[in-house]
Amino acid sequence: MSEVRVLVGTRKGAFVLTSDGKRRRWDISGPYFGGWEIYHLKGSPADPNRIYASQSSGWFGQVIQRSNDGGKTWAPVGNKFAYDGVPGTHQWYDGTPHPWEFKRVWHLEPSLTDPDVVYAGAEDAALFRSGDGGQTWQELAGLRGHGSGPRWQPGAGGMCLHTILLDPKNPGRIFIAISAAGAFRTDDAGKSWQPINRGLRSDFMPDPTAEVGHCVHRIAMHPSHSDVLFMQKHWDVMRSDDAGGSWKEVSGNLPSDFGFAIDVHAHEPQTIYVVPIKSDSEHYPPEGKLRVYRSRTGGNEWEPLTNGLPQRDCYVNVLREAMAVDSLDSCGVYFGTTGGQVYASADAGDNWTSIVHDLPAVVSVEVQTLS
């Protein structure tokens, strides 16, 4: 019997939501790490009982937690994130040089094949790797050192490395994204990197089509089509068919092309989901209607999905890490809101129900499909 485990990170702790394959009744456990900000939790594809969590606090800094039993019990592992060599500077908000300073881990991405290998995306932007289950961390310094680092600048939420995509077809290939620097790719497991932002346009920049400086909010990829990337940029939904070599806009008929989350259907590589948000100065849905938009054509043509979602007086946000899909035959789609709701659809977005509706503000949602 299949089981689904939803890992929810919130501003005040982590929660684990579990259900059988029908996804009608849910058990809620938590809060784990109550009172701490949990930016992200993610399970190892190679050992689903191995889960990593990023626990942080403005008072007490960064802690990394690890579970070896599917989230029932946790133990802190290593939290020493040291930039390689002399950290150097990036641009501050006013354009002046500012030293690189570690603040927190936004994203944890376990290896596809080894439960002890895990990547961490940090603020200030850097990529770290652990080969010992999170006990020790080493920076993959080629990313910051490839040349454009001094021109990176923080977005409103900080200069965070928030997206890490591991290519299942090419073990040396990793995609990452940074707000507000853009997207980058390595083909040699992190030794060397290149910006992959050709085709992005950001009108807030002095040069709107510059090589770096774009505020990429999230990138998604279907594992069977790893050359095809979908991006929710600050404004614009974008698509690349050449592993980031070039991008074209696919916002089409969306009511707003601002947003944070984006994901791909587990079995239909051209079916993608976004949650339009009104604007960067009004972080809530257009018209007070919480709508997921689905495109079955890889972009451009979008349909609103509203059944079970509030269609009036709804002013929550859906953050970049807060959407995920399961891989059951009827693909489940999940997202969390800053109002503390976690919505689930067991039919690819046609109908939605609230699994839980009074959590702290949801920062991240990940799903494990267990058999």
Next chain:
Amino acid sequence: MIRVVLPQHLRTLAGVQREVNLDVAGRVTQRSVLDALESRYPMLRGTIRDQLTQKRRPFVRFFACEDDLSHESPDAPLPEKVASGEEAFYIIGAIVGG
């Protein structure tokens, strides 16, 4: 025996009660107390002082004998009553934010 009182979140993280007792070799200073604390509870590394610079985290404060010692040198001797175990060394999360 040095008595150290931890804030609630760090008690939970370390799996200890409100107060922990530590043996500190040599001079009793902020640095030697925190070294002993982190040696016994490694999960606290980085939560009270920065892992790399060893500087006190901005929203963590140190108190003892009704004095704020947060800005004292980490190598200054702590009050005799702390060194003797009569008074506790308090590590406190500053009251900021929500």
